[in-house]
Amino acid sequence: MSDTALLSIGHRALPDASLPGVADARLLPDTEFQEAWASIALPTDMKDRMLRGAVAGIQLRQAVPFDAVPLHGITLLTGEPGVGKTTVARGLADKITRGLPSDPPWVFVEVDPHALASASLGRSQRSVENLFGTVLDETASVGPLVVLVDEVETLLTDRAALSMDANPVDVHRAVDAALVGLDRLARRHPHVFVLATSNFPDAIDPALTSRADTVIRVPLPDRTARRWILEHTVTAIVAAFPGARSLLTADSLDVAADHAEGLDGRRLRKAVAAACSRNPEAQGDPNRVTAQDLLDAIGHARETS
Template structure:
């Protein structure tokens, strides 16, 4: 039987639906440089959701089927969540796993009462329908939009509607946890302080994704430069030990996305390098990394 809601068009609030495993997501998981222990912990928690949870009563071990990744923007949370969905499905071959990606911004509407209804429908219909068909992972990216901290809302600035949307998310999470043990939510947030504490308390694991340390910076740069060297072999000279260590040193304090962008900026350091990327130099990377850090500090101090 084909799920009607997913046959042709995606229901409102669902940005993407795909079957798992998906090798492209495996590559994403591998591309995120992170302490292996953290990756293992994440994967184990997700796997446990599909092994133990269907078999053990919730009064014994109260799993809700929600994992929350928090950390600064650009640290790889969304990529990790997608990759984790793939790796989890891989642990259960031929089980028909699906990944649904929720787009919270399309649910929040300025019209009174609409957000709450959209949220309720998404969970009670679209997600429930998918979970009824087989093991399902749902990505709730930037979840603070959906489960905003009610205690921090002023009723003037934040319409009652958003307040109700948070209530609806919590109610629906409880209902779904009760009904489906083959359902796992992977939530991310750049602003954990903006997420409602009743949501956080439902999470089976809240994991901090840190900024990369010096060694992680080196590995991200190395991955980036090695990738470039496939097209521009001369860039391979920069992957040498002391050169890359020097560049990595300058990148400490930047997030993973900013490090990759630093390399892109270094390729655009002058028109000659932009015309011929083989000319990429260590100096240009150091210069761009410093510039990225300076603009970041400037950006923060303006807040």
């Protein structure tokens, strides 16, 4: 298989998901990503603002010269682990394409920076060049493209902070190659939209941060979001285990949401699952979970986070 293998789907070719650094490739819109968007609760209006910013940016880039409005088409989502960055990024990719329909359809490519960074000596740079300079460039030449670079600090590591012992020359070259690749995509293809996420924004090379059109800090869920996440998670469990419906009372959800302050969305959802196994008498039957089990599980999650 060549390094630029493209699989033809309908009249749009998708990059081969087995290429180094390609975690996922699909056409958009996509119902799985639509559900992802709906499953994330953020402070009022935050998702709408994200979407409006992305759509306006794409329209401006297509119509206004780069020299006048230097938009790179890059949005960076930062925040603690488990606050929903990756999920909301996938959902945003879907939403954008519903707002800006295209023929040929939009393509989505998720880049796996870990796979690129772990390539052996000298290979990182070549893999990055191949992915950004050839595969994504060829894909974007045919039609619009959303690229998600999850945990971008792995690929665009702050060069100033590199110690000399790791393998800095190779890392430097890979970072340079990624920046050159992003610049080239931005210059040549106004309909490429790049979403990057990071748990460690301080570890990102400033050259990427300065290219980002928007940096959005995704917060820990507030009380309203916590209550919504709890209700969403419990509702899914009740659909399969109706006995768990005692958790769905307004009172139980209110108290649990108050109790869960400081937990991220991932821990919150896991705490609901953990509640199902807390009571020894229930013998692991989720039908027998109680509101107190949920409070205990949330308390435990807070102590250990």
